[in-house]
Amino acid sequence: MREPAFNVLWLQSGGCGGCSMSLLCADTSDFRGQLRQAGINLLWHPSLSLETGQDVQQLMADCLSGKTVLHALCLEGSVLRGPEGTGRFHLLAGTQEPMMTWVQRLSAVAKHVLAIGSCAAFGGITAGGSNPTDACGLQYEGDQAGGLLGSNWRSAAGLPVINIAGCPTHPGWVIETLAALAQEQGLQAEQLDGLNRPRFYSDKLVHHGCTRNEYYEYKASAEAPGDLGCMMENRGCKGTQAHADCNVRLWNGEGSCIRGGYACISCTEPGFEEPGHRFDQTPKVAGIPIGLPTDMHKAWFVALASLSKSATPKRVKLNATSSHIVVAPVIKKTRLS
Amino acid sequence: MTRLLVGPFNRVEGDLEVRLEVAGGQVSQAWVNATMYRGFEQILQGKHPLDALVYVPRICGICSVTQSVAAARALAAACGVTPPPNGVLLTNLMLACENAADHLTHFYLFFMPDFSREVYADRAWHTQALQRFSTHSGEHARQAVAARQRWLQIMGTLGGKWPHTQSIVPGGSTRGISSSERYRLGAHVAEMRGFLERVLYAAPLEEVVALDSEAALAQWCIREPLRGDLRLFLAIAQDLGLENLGRGPDLTLSYGAFAQPDGSYTMAPGVWDGQSLHAPNIAQITEDARHAWLADGGSALPPSVGLTLPTMDKPEAYTWNKAPRLAGQVLETGALARQLADGQPLIRALWQRSRGNVLTRVLARSLELAQLVLLTEHTLRSIEPEASSCVDSRVPDHADVYGLCEAARGSLGHWLSIRDGRIANYQIIAPTSWNFSPRDRSGTPGALEAALVGAPVAEGDTTPVAVQHIVRSFDPCMVCTVH
Numbered sequence: 074m075r076e077p078a079f080n081v082l083w084l085q086s087g088g089c090g091g092c093s094m095s096l097l098c099a100d101t102s103d104f105r106g107q108l109r110q111a112g113i114n115l116l117w118h119p120s121l122s123l124e125t126g127q128d129v130q131q132l133m134a135d136c137l138s139g140k141t142v143l144h145a146l147c148l149e150g151s152v153l154r155g156p157e158g159t160g161r162f163h164l165l166a167g168t169q170e171p172m173m174t175w176v177q178r179l180s181a182v183a184k185h186v187l188a189i190g191s192c193a194a195f196g197g198i199t200a201g202g203s204n205p206t207d208a209c210g211l212q213y214e215g216d217q218a219g220g221l222l223g224s225n226w227r228s229a230a231g232l233p234v235i236n237i238a239g240c241p242t243h244p245g246w247v248i249e250t251l252a253a254l255a256q257e258q259g260l261q262a263e264q265l266d267g268l269n270r271p272r273f274y275s276d277k278l279v280h281h282g283c284t285r286n287e288y289y290e291y292k293a294s295a296e297a298p299g300d301l302g303c304m305m306e307n308r309g310c311k312g313t314q315a316h317a318d319c320n321v322r323l324w325n326g327e328g329s330c331i332r333g334g335y336a337c338i339s340c341t342e343p344g345f346e347e348p349g350h351r352f353d354q355t356p357k358v359a360g361i362p363i364g365l366p367t368d369m370h371k372a373w374f375v376a377l378a379s380l381s382k383s384a385t386p387k388r389v390k391l392n393a394t395s396s397h398i399v400v401a402p403v404i405k406k407t408r409l410s
Numbered sequence: 411m412t413r414l415l416v417g418p419f420n421r422v423e424g425d426l427e428v429r430l431e432v433a434g435g436q437v438s439q440a441w442v443n444a445t446m447y448r449g450f451e452q453i454l455q456g457k458h459p460l461d462a463l464v465y466v467p468r469i470c471g472i473c474s475v476t477q478s479v480a481a482a483r484a485l486a487a488a489c490g491v492t493p494p495p496n497g498v499l500l501t502n503l504m505l506a507c508e509n510a511a512d513h514l515t516h517f518y519l520f521f522m523p524d525f526s527r528e529v530y531a532d533r534a535w536h537t538q539a540l541q542r543f544s545t546h547s548g549e550h551a552r553q554a555v556a557a558r559q560r561w562l563q564i565m566g567t568l569g570g571k572w573p574h575t576q577s578i579v580p581g582g583s584t585r586g587i588s589s590s591e592r593y594r595l596g597a598h599v600a601e602m603r604g605f606l607e608r609v610l611y612a613a614p615l616e617e618v619v620a621l622d623s624e625a626a627l628a629q630w631c632i633r634e635p636l637r638g639d640l641r642l643f644l645a646i647a648q649d650l651g652l653e654n655l656g657r658g659p660d661l662t663l664s665y666g667a668f669a670q671p672d673g674s675y676t677m678a679p680g681v682w683d684g685q686s687l688h689a690p691n692i693a694q695i696t697e698d699a700r701h702a703w704l705a706d707g708g709s710a711l712p713p714s715v716g717l718t719l720p721t722m723d724k725p726e727a728y729t730w731n732k733a734p735r736l737a738g739q740v741l742e743t744g745a746l747a748r749q750l751a752d753g754q755p756l757i758r759a760l761w762q763r764s765r766g767n768v769l770t771r772v773l774a775r776s777l778e779l780a781q782l783v784l785l786t787e788h789t790l791r792s793i794e795p796e797a798s799s800c801v802d803s804r805v806p807d808h809a810d811v812y813g814l815c816e817a818a819r820g821s822l823g824h825w826l827s828i829r830d831g832r833i834a835n836y837q838i839i840a841p842t843s844w845n846f847s848p849r850d851r852s853g854t855p856g857a858l859e860a861a862l863v864g865a866p867v868a869e870g871d872t873t874p875v876a877v878q879h880i881v882r883s884f885d886p887c888m889v890c891t892v893h
Contacts, residue, residue: 085424085425086446087446087448088471088889089468089469089470089471089472089474089573089889090423090424090470090471090472090889091468091470091471091472091474091573091574092471093471094471094472094572094573095471095572095573097515097555097558097559098558098559098562098572099559100559101556101559102556102559103552103556104552104555104556104559105546105547105552105555106552117420119418119420119421119425120420120421120423120519120520121421121519121545122420122421122545123523123524123526123527123544123545124420125416125418125419125420125421125873125878126416126417126418126419126872126873127872127873128873129418129420130418153446153447153448156720156722161722162446162447162448162720163425163445163446163447164427164445165417165418165425165445166417166418166419166425166426166427166443166445167415167416167417167418167419167427168417168418169415172425172446198453198464198465198468199448199449199453201453201465202449202452202453202454202455202456202457203452203453203455204449204453205449205452205453205720206447206448206449208448240468240574241471241573241574297800297802298579298581298584298800298802298803299581299582299583299584299585299586299798299799299800319571323566324566324570324571324572325562325563325565325566325567325571325572326563326566326567327563327566327567328565328566328567328569328570328571328572329570329571330570330571330576331570332570332585333568333569333570333571333575333576333577333584333585334570334577334583334584334585334586334800335570335576335577335584338464338576340574351458351460351461352460352461352463352464353460353463396586396798396799396800397586397588397796
């Protein structure tokens, strides 16, 4: 086992701690051992470290002075800039200084800066509604580059803020990103997508691996909560547009939002918190959903949908609006006789 | 007299700062500051009421299911729907799963590591504490994280993911289960039982929940000294006198936990005053914003008409938390309050002698963890596979409703007003809002503020360890508190 050499400092601001709680659900029988194995040394984490109060302040001072090399600063939760740019909506406890200021200072000395979750990446749920706290992401405000650090900011390693988006973010996405950074070859700019998310998970769509794909093929749609059918047409599902591998990688053993019976709300995308419609309803024009699958031409979608609807097997149609399978697939004799 | 500012206070959920006045080697006054504000109650205004089911779990990543349940209950009241029995049972399973995970996380990751501190190096139990609970290499802490990960796979199946599952809706659960899945979930419960019976209790769960008197507890400890982490904790508690540390108010609150399809509760509700149990009068709950950086409505307000409006320049303000009171009184909430309301004889006996304190809080939580796993087994057996678990809901244009729930750390309430089909007001009182409340307009300190008075502080100590034990004994959740 390698000696951990890659120092990670984890801070929380305008979020809910859910990304940390999700992190502890990493698929391993030895959480600390997995980090050690990847060469990661957790300098301090709000939920997992012994140090409190003065000890933490000393640790941060050591990072700022260079006494301790800060390889990665992870921020979980959005940056709270309000009121009126003072950052007083979140003073780092014990310091009487805005967390925003601490994050700026530490970002300046960190080799890498990571936004953990959609709040830190884009503002996330904390930026919803009237956004009373003027929440933003580290380097984005919704889908606009900027945020706290500004669009041109680059870390000491030459990378922008790495946005591990998701609400919460998946433990696998975080640990694999940190593990890649801790390796000698690190992570290259081309391994990040147009929103600076690691491509290993964002080059996929939530739709991929969806267990409701047969319903999707035939546009056999769920109507009420709990129905088995495809949730794209009526229930607000954005799985065909959301960038993430949730249905391939899975959550907590065998889960995904869709497998849990509810729509993908595209929580890895900037601005997901304000979709402009009810989360559980699909906005439509003339009966056709506005948000069509990524990469699909509207005319083709309409043509295919109408064709597939007319070909829907009775089984698929009935099951789509039931909470359990009511019609099983027919058993066909396959021998030649 | 000296003043101390303790923070950032870690191994609690969210950001916490405690200001202490120290005189004669002990805390003479304390002020508790929740240092962050996000404004969920403002964010929710104007939204479609069902959208609350997306926002409110995200108040808190440690008890997101509980937030969902409180919202779903308020919405169910507004819509006039009752979930089918399976919907109730599946919701209870998710709640129990989250609550048990919280208790486990609290014990192994948040509370016990303090006993591995250098300051206790001369104690007989220190080597054991270090081996079991050290944050870096504690063997039992390591096993507990693994057990937690396996246990939360129940949430993966039932809720799609954890935290921030959205399968809990006013009409029940959007995820039914089949008989084969029920079997699979049972296997996860058995794994948790195995971990607890091997590592935490070194005893069968049934034996733990049957502990009914101080004599029974003493005998249980003597029989196999230090075997299992609960016995080690009890030995540490005795050595350090944790029973004399962090006395809470003499009133506790539980809204009742795990509502059953027939409307009864698995854990009874009640306000316990040491003598008798009263039904909590919800209409007597108010929140006082005098010492919060929030608009003060001129008087303490019931949450149904509560205000949340940041107002930074108030000379008397020192936190983002309002001060909840029941009939003007300070209450403590949490596992201890639930066990007292439910009449757990051992906890009631300890309460009679020493009231709420570091020992009784942690012990109540430990006993409840065993109870939760047994409840999960029972609930799984009661579910009817393949039956419906959900009905649809139609939201009315006007409603004034509330939804109550017991989170791992205590009583959680959501108050919702709907006007013209939109959320007009949404007010949340979280467990730690009660426990870590600031002073109210009459100057009465909150539960923790009072509990810290008298805590020993060694000369030159900037982060007194006794203060840490007291704070963490409440298992606070600051993000819920301020929301």
